[in-house]
Amino acid sequence: MKVVFLSVSWPREMQDYVRGLAAVGAQVLGVGSDPVHGIPPHVRACLHDYLQVPNIMAEDDVIARVSAWTRGTTVDRVEALWEPVVILAARLRERLGCPGMSLDTVMGFRDKQLMKERVAAAGLRVPHAFRVRSADDARKAAARIGFPLILKPIAGAGSADTFRVDDAKALDAILGRMGHVREASCEEFVEGDEFTYDTVCIDGRPAYENVAQYLPRPLIARTEHWISPCIVTLRDLEDPGLKDGIALGRGVLDALSMGTGFTHMEWYRKADGEVVFGEIGCRPGGAHLVDQMNYTGDIDLFVEWARAVVHGRFEASTARKHHCAIVFKRAHGEGVIHHIAGLDGFLARNRGHVCTEQLLRPGSRRRDWKQTLLSDGFVIVRHPDLHQCLRIAREVQEGVQLYAR
Numbered sequence: 447m448k449v450v451f452l453s454v455s456w457p458r459e460m461q462d463y464v465r466g467l468a469a470v471g472a473q474v475l476g477v478g479s480d481p482v483h484g485i486p487p488h489v490r491a492c493l494h495d496y497l498q499v500p501n502i503m504a505e506d507d508v509i510a511r512v513s514a515w516t517r518g519t520t521v522d523r524v525e526a527l528w529e530p531v532v533i534l535a536a537r538l539r540e541r542l543g544c545p546g547m548s549l550d551t552v553m554g555f556r557d558k559q560l561m562k563e564r565v566a567a568a569g570l571r572v573p574h575a576f577r578v579r580s581a582d583d584a585r586k587a588a589a590r591i592g593f594p595l596i597l598k599p600i601a602g603a604g605s606a607d608t609f610r611v612d613d614a615k616a617l618d619a620i621l622g623r624m625g626h627v628r629e630a631s632c633e634e635f636v637e638g639d640e641f642t643y644d645t646v647c648i649d650g651r652p653a654y655e656n657v658a659q660y661l662p663r664p665l666i667a668r669t670e671h672w673i674s675p676c677i678v679t680l681r682d683l684e685d686p687g688l689k690d691g692i693a694l695g696r697g698v699l700d701a702l703s704m705g706t707g708f709t710h711m712e713w714y715r716k717a718d719g720e721v722v723f724g725e726i727g728c729r730p731g732g733a734h735l736v737d738q739m740n741y742t743g744d745i746d747l748f749v750e751w752a753r754a755v756v757h758g759r760f761e762a763s764t765a766r767k768h769h770c771a772i773v774f775k776r777a778h779g780e781g782v783i784h785h786i787a788g789l790d791g792f793l794a795r796n797r798g799h800v801c802t803e804q805l806l807r808p809g810s811r812r813r814d815w816k817q818t819l820l821s822d823g824f825v826i827v828r829h830p831d832l833h834q835c836l837r838i839a840r841e842v843q844e845g846v847q848l849y850a851r
């Protein structure tokens with residue numbers, strides 16, 4: 447089977463999906479903006495062929511180049527797992543006439559307003575929301591929804607330009623900062639706990655499911671520098687507190703006509719137990735969520751995703767052994783990291799429960815925590831007991847500190 451894969455080496459985890467495709471016997475026709483010698487040799491070894499394009503975001507140009515490149519070859523699949531290129535993949539599928547999710551279907555996973563309309567039409571609970579294109583629209587929407595509300599871009603990612611708005615005065619101030627956003631979603635603010643529902647689907651049926659909880663909610667984690675955000679995959683999907691969220695997730699997959707591949711959904715659970723849809727993408731979650739899912743069940747979802755795409759099968763065990771938490775750290779001070787405190791003791795105390803530790807080392811320049819959830823690195827820990835898992839995660843949050851100057 448010949449699989450065109452978009453954006454081979456960026457983000458870095460794309461390289462793992464290329465490995466997965468090769469491992470299940472696919473011929474990978476890679477497309478990316480890096481020169482071929484810029485691709486790591488172990489990834490290059492998994493490629494059957496490679497096309498360098500000037501700009502992977504220039505959809506019309508990439509479509510023309512890939513069409514010319516594959517002329518005379520039967521392309522069986524076009525795959526993309528990076529959010530900015532999922533639409534491009536759908537357009538290419540239509541151009542090359544290969545199976546997979548249509549442009550219309552993928553739009554339902556990319557356009558936050560269309561997504562909510564389709565989910566609501568299936569009778570599922572979504573936040574009350576309006577698409578707004580001007581300050582005037584936003585004020586009218588606010589009058590109908592009431593405060594607090596959320597204002598965010600229609601095709602956003604990483605909580606960028608996403609604001610909680612508490613009153614009309616704050617709305618005016620925020621509208622002044624959103625001039626560059628062409629279309630936004632103005633939504634009822636849903637108070638509650640925030641979770642993911644992740645799947646690998648085969649023809650719309652989840653062959654694999656995962657739920658993770660954000661601690662705290664992403665918008666708060668992205669606003670307060672002092673927080674070490676934590677995301678924990680939960681071992682027990684039978685937990686009664688997750689039942690309605692999982693049912694919501696399955697309903698959403700149907701409502702949006704999911705095909706084969708990864709999905710990453712976010713949902714809210716209110717204090718009264720009501721669950722509300724947040725958003726969904728037809729791609730995996732970022733920030734090492736797939737690694738966490740792998741550590742949760744000791745499986746390799748990079749390969750299993752590829753098997754689902756290429757052979758329509760999922761062969762790994764779906765039994766879950768651990769709760770698995772990732773903690774992201776942000777250094778104190780600006781500039782270059784010069785010291786990590788508390789790490790050696792932490793590692794010695796928790797040997798056997800630390801999956802990986804990838805904190806930036808002294809001498810490294812700090813990352814922009816507003817731009818990347820990865821911040822100045824992370825630690826992934828796991829434990830069969832949730833309380834213990836969270837205790838170990840808290841040790842990273844409170845006891846391990848990075849210092850920069």
Ligand SMILES: Nc1ncnc2c1ncn2[C@@H]1O[C@H](COP(=O)(O)OP(=O)(O)OP(=O)(O)O)[C@@H](O)[C@H]1O
Pocket residue numbers: 573596598602603604605606608633634635636637640663664665666712724725
């Ligand atoms: N209607 C809402 N009610 C309450 N909180 C919300 C609402 N919409 C968004 N948020 C908060 O803002 C965060 C970012 O919003 P959303 O997930 O829609 O955007 P995003 O930019 O795609 O995020 P990311 O890429 O980080 O998942 C959410 O995780 C949630 O914490």
Ligand SMILES: [Mg+2]
Pocket residue numbers: 604605712725
């Ligand atoms: Mg989100």
